[in-house]
Amino acid sequence: MFDDIYDEPQEQVDIKEGQLYIDASSWTDWHYINLTATENKVVKMSIPTEALPSPNGEGAEGLYTYWYDVFGEGLSKHEFRGFTPTISQPEPDEWHIAVHRNNVRTNGGAAYETPYTSMNDLPESSEAFANATFTEDVWNELDVWTIQAQMLQGLIGNQGIKVNPVLSLWLTVSLPPVPPVFTLNNHVFIIKFNDGTYGAIQLENYQSPTGVKCCLTINYKYPY
Amino acid sequence: MRFWLYILFLGVTLVGYAKQDQEGTLPDAGEEPVEGLDSMYYLNDVVVTGTRTPKLLKDAPIQTRLITSADIEKVDATNAEDLLQQEMPGVEFSYAMNQLKHMNLCGFGGQGILFLVDGERLAGETMDDVDFTRLNMANVERIEIVKGAASALYGSNAGGGVINIITKEGTEPWTLNLNGRLARHNERRFGGSYGVNGTQLKNMLNVNHTSIDNYNVHNAPNPATQVVATVYGDRTWNIKDRLSYTLNDHLKLIGRLGYFYREQTRTADAPERFRDFSAGLRGLWDITQKDNLELSYSFDQYDKSDYHKITHMDVRDYRNVQNIFKGLYNHYWQTGNILTLGADFMHDYLMNKNLGSRTESQNTFDAFAQYDWLINTQWEVVGAVRYDYFSDSKDSQFTPKLSARYQPISNLNLRFGYGMGFRAPALKEKYYNFDAAGIWIIRGNPDLKSELSHNFNASADYTTGHYNFTLSAYYNDVQNKLATGVPHYLPGDDKQLYLDYTNLAGYSVYGGDATVQARWDNGLSVRFSYAYTNERLPKDKEGNTINNQYIPARKHSLTARIDWDKQFSSNYGLRLSLNGRYLSDVKNVEFIDYYDISKGTSTIHYPAYTYWKFSAVQRIGKAFKVTTALDNLLNYKPKYHYFNSPLTDGINLMVGLSVDIDKLF
Numbered sequence: 001m002f003d004d005i006y007d008e009p010q011e012q013v014d015i016k017e018g019q020l021y022i023d024a025s026s027w028t029d030w031h032y033i034n035l036t037a038t039e040n041k042v043v044k045m046s047i048p049t050e051a052l053p054s055p056n057g058e059g060a061e062g063l064y065t066y067w068y069d070v071f072g073e074g075l076s077k078h079e080f081r082g083f084t085p086t087i088s089q090p091e092p093d094e095w096h097i098a099v100h101r102n103n104v105r106t107n108g109g110a111a112y113e114t115p116y117t118s119m120n121d122l123p124e125s126s127e128a129f130a131n132a133t134f135t136e137d138v139w140n141e142l143d144v145w146t147i148q149a150q151m152l153q154g155l156i157g158n159q160g161i162k163v164n165p166v167l168s169l170w171l172t173v174s175l176p177p178v179p180p181v182f183t184l185n186n187h188v189f190i191i192k193f194n195d196g197t198y199g200a201i202q203l204e205n206y207q208s209p210t211g212v213k214c215c216l217t218i219n220y221k222y223p224y
Numbered sequence: 225m226r227f228w229l230y231i232l233f234l235g236v237t238l239v240g241y242a243k244q245d246q247e248g249t250l251p252d253a254g255e256e257p258v259e260g261l262d263s264m265y266y267l268n269d270v271v272v273t274g275t276r277t278p279k280l281l282k283d284a285p286i287q288t289r290l291i292t293s294a295d296i297e298k299v300d301a302t303n304a305e306d307l308l309q310q311e312m313p314g315v316e317f318s319y320a321m322n323q324l325k326h327m328n329l330c331g332f333g334g335q336g337i338l339f340l341v342d343g344e345r346l347a348g349e350t351m352d353d354v355d356f357t358r359l360n361m362a363n364v365e366r367i368e369i370v371k372g373a374a375s376a377l378y379g380s381n382a383g384g385g386v387i388n389i390i391t392k393e394g395t396e397p398w399t400l401n402l403n404g405r406l407a408r409h410n411e412r413r414f415g416g417s418y419g420v421n422g423t424q425l426k427n428m429l430n431v432n433h434t435s436i437d438n439y440n441v442h443n444a445p446n447p448a449t450q451v452v453a454t455v456y457g458d459r460t461w462n463i464k465d466r467l468s469y470t471l472n473d474h475l476k477l478i479g480r481l482g483y484f485y486r487e488q489t490r491t492a493d494a495p496e497r498f499r500d501f502s503a504g505l506r507g508l509w510d511i512t513q514k515d516n517l518e519l520s521y522s523f524d525q526y527d528k529s530d531y532h533k534i535t536h537m538d539v540r541d542y543r544n545v546q547n548i549f550k551g552l553y554n555h556y557w558q559t560g561n562i563l564t565l566g567a568d569f570m571h572d573y574l575m576n577k578n579l580g581s582r583t584e585s586q587n588t589f590d591a592f593a594q595y596d597w598l599i600n601t602q603w604e605v606v607g608a609v610r611y612d613y614f615s616d617s618k619d620s621q622f623t624p625k626l627s628a629r630y631q632p633i634s635n636l637n638l639r640f641g642y643g644m645g646f647r648a649p650a651l652k653e654k655y656y657n658f659d660a661a662g663i664w665i666i667r668g669n670p671d672l673k674s675e676l677s678h679n680f681n682a683s684a685d686y687t688t689g690h691y692n693f694t695l696s697a698y699y700n701d702v703q704n705k706l707a708t709g710v711p712h713y714l715p716g717d718d719k720q721l722y723l724d725y726t727n728l729a730g731y732s733v734y735g736g737d738a739t740v741q742a743r744w745d746n747g748l749s750v751r752f753s754y755a756y757t758n759e760r761l762p763k764d765k766e767g768n769t770i771n772n773q774y775i776p777a778r779k780h781s782l783t784a785r786i787d788w789d790k791q792f793s794s795n796y797g798l799r800l801s802l803n804g805r806y807l808s809d810v811k812n813v814e815f816i817d818y819y820d821i822s823k824g825t826s827t828i829h830y831p832a833y834t835y836w837k838f839s840a841v842q843r844i845g846k847a848f849k850v851t852t853a854l855d856n857l858l859n860y861k862p863k864y865h866y867f868n869s870p871l872t873d874g875i876n877l878m879v880g881l882s883v884d885i886d887k888l889f
Contacts, residue, residue: 001545002501006529007537073445074453149719151663181491184534205534210577211494211541 009209108194314755331733332384348526373645376625383645394419
């Protein structure tokens with residue numbers, strides 16, 4: 001009874017022109033987006049978790065286990081607990097950005113957060129942002145949560161990899177409380193890619209129709 | 225320590241003052257008419273929960289704790305949690321992950337204590353407990369609490385006792401009350417009730433709204449276990465209507481409708497919503513002067529949904545619907561003996577996105593008989609038996625109960641009894657499949673057996689002069705306790721942990737409580753209650769220590785209330801109340817590492833605390849009441865807000881106003 005009060009979520013998300021829907025809820029996958037591809041715009045690639053006997057290359061790539069004070073002061077209080085070397089993160093030949101839950105990487109690009117909250121309000125072209133300060137990807141071993149098997153102990157295995165700190169602001173995860181609070185930032189971001197082209201990108205929604213978090217509905221304009 | 229000295233001093237001073245006053249105005253205690261004492265402690269009030277037949281509190285063969293509407297007003301309680309933890313020692317509300325509330329009453333949790341509203345069960349549960357915010361105190365006439373196994377009358381879930389909330393029925397030709405209360409964290413409570421009371425038709429409509437913001441609490445570094453950092457507020461609406469129609473001297477119909485709504489925002493973009501829809505119809509037929517029959521139908525639907533603000537979609541992920549038909553027949557003999565026969569049918573439907581098949585349902589049927597034998601003026605014995613059948617497991621349960629009351633002198637009652645309690649596994653416990661944030665998968669177990677308990681209890685209550693004393697003791701032996709067991713891996717898979725529902729090995733809890741209360745003609749009344757609870761924590765059937773789902777009961781708890789009430793003139797009266805509780809520390813055995821149980825367990829210490837509230841109610845004219853209260857009077861701030869700490873950030877000023885519009889005319 002009283003079914004009419006509620007909404008029945010659609011199985012499929014209606015995707016409009018200039019929009020992508022990616023189920024990025026997996027802890028163990030990156031989703032690579034090629035904005036110029038006419039088909040298969042998104043390619044999923046797993047995060048390597050198998051331990052190597054010794055560090056690969058410069059020795060930084062792998063899984064970093066950190067303890068977080070998730071029930072106390074929060075994520076800002078953390079301690080390094082271990083490192084497991086792995087092979088490098090596999091990538092497709094062509095891609096512009098990659099998403100993993102609330103994390104975003106660029107393929108050698110840089111990003112700027114605009115005050116705009118609608119793609120329609122953006123200036124005609126990216127030239128309007130010529131003087132803006134763009135931020136490149138930076139090394140991160142705290143945020144790309146990959147191994148959740150000991151999360152209740154506050155221990156999380158993170159992939160050590162470069163991510164874009166500005167783009168990753170589009171979805172913030174706060175702990176405590178447990179479970180975490182997700183906060184959407186619907187500002188439009190401008191990305192300067194490594195080939196000199198620009199794109200505009202916005203996170204419209206981070207939930208699936210049934211409420212699964214990190215299912216991303218992304219608006220984009222490329223080239224911009 | 226200084227505080228306790230102060231309380232002691234205050235108590236002694238007030239008692240001394242009361243004695244001075246009574247020396248001049250009252251006859252000797254021994255000459256106090258028993259009728260007067262009875263009315264002082266509500267001993268002439270009618271209670272129904274212990275035997276399902278009306279009994280004077282003083283004559284009830286099953287010890288019943290009565291909380292009246294006057295008690296509720298003194299505590300200024302908003303809901304059952306506010307009231308019970310202040311009025312009853314041995315009651316503690318703690319929290320699970322997501323701040324879901326869990327009640328412990330003398331070692332029994334939410335599924336072992338049966339909550340009833342006007343005798344009807346409540347649908348829906350979260351972490352095994354009913355939604356306590358549904359149990360609004362605004363329209364409550366009284367609450368009857370029967371501790372100990374009552375499954376022989378109430379079936380499953382009554383192994384630890386029954387809490388029956390009985391709502392008000394109008395007595396005046398018409399009543400209209402509007403009330404409100406404001407407090408910190410933008411806490412608001414608004415209510416209204418409108419009652420009409422004709423010769424045949426009575427109606428009572430209640431509307432109540434509460435809201436409180438989320439707020440943060442501070443914890444010191446390095447807590448020993450999980451703490452709460454943000455206290456989630458909520459918004460509730462509670463609307464109830466109760467209509468009764470007396471057809472003639474023999475026949476009365478009572479209909480009711482209810483709607484409940486609660487919204488809690490843990491995630492800004494997806495607040496959680498909880499709704500309940502309830503309805504019922506009850507017919508009371510006095511067939512003869514010695515026979516009556518009650519037939520009823522009850523509907524209760526409890527829903528949970530998430531409102532996705534971005535897409536404006538309200539998506540339901542949980543629904544529990546109970547349709548219950550009940551019949552109850554009583555035959556009264558002139559000697560005072562009573563035969564009670566009853567039968568119930570319930571269709572229980574559960575939709576939960578975390579059930580393997582998403583929906584499950586089952587029918588339950590029961591029949592019971594009770595004989596209340598008033599042997600003579602001193603002895604009364606009540607025996608009951610009950611049979612329950614559950615269609616899902618095709619399982620059945622037989623439960624007996626035997627109680628006796630002995631009254632050696634007119635104001636002393638001794639009660640003792642034995643009762644069997646049981647709890648049939650809930651559909652969730654049989655069919656759940658929930659990935660708990662990657663920590664483990666909680667799995668139902670279709671092979672679960674019913675949890676059984678044997679309860680032995682004894683009590684005494686004695687009233688003399690201005691004093692009333694109550695003592696009680698109990699022992700519960702629980703077999704096949706239903707709970708989650710030891711986390712484990714499946715053979716060949718050392719990555720995914722599973723936590724299965726199971727029947728644990730033997731478990732026991734014993735304890736007792738003592739209450740002393742006194743009332744004097746100068747308007748002073750005091751009540752002190754102490755409860756002792758000792759849980760022998762369960763293990764699994766292989767003898768392994770399990771991770772206790774909930775923090776166990778505290779061994780010692782104390783509640784206290786001191787009231788002073790004076791009507792200074794026909795237009796002004798004042799009542800001052802000091803309410804407090806003390807809960808001793810408690811230890812809980814918890815796994816050091818949930819993912820490697822070979823590391824063993826550690827003992828987490830949860831500290832003792834005391835919590836007090838002072839309130840002043842000014843009665844202005846006949847219609848106005850102004851309440852000013854200081855909640856958390858001692859400004860207690862837990863060092864760590866553990867899951868059994870009071871979620872407070874300090875003293876809280878509350879200001880309320882209540883207007884009886886009908887009394888303005």
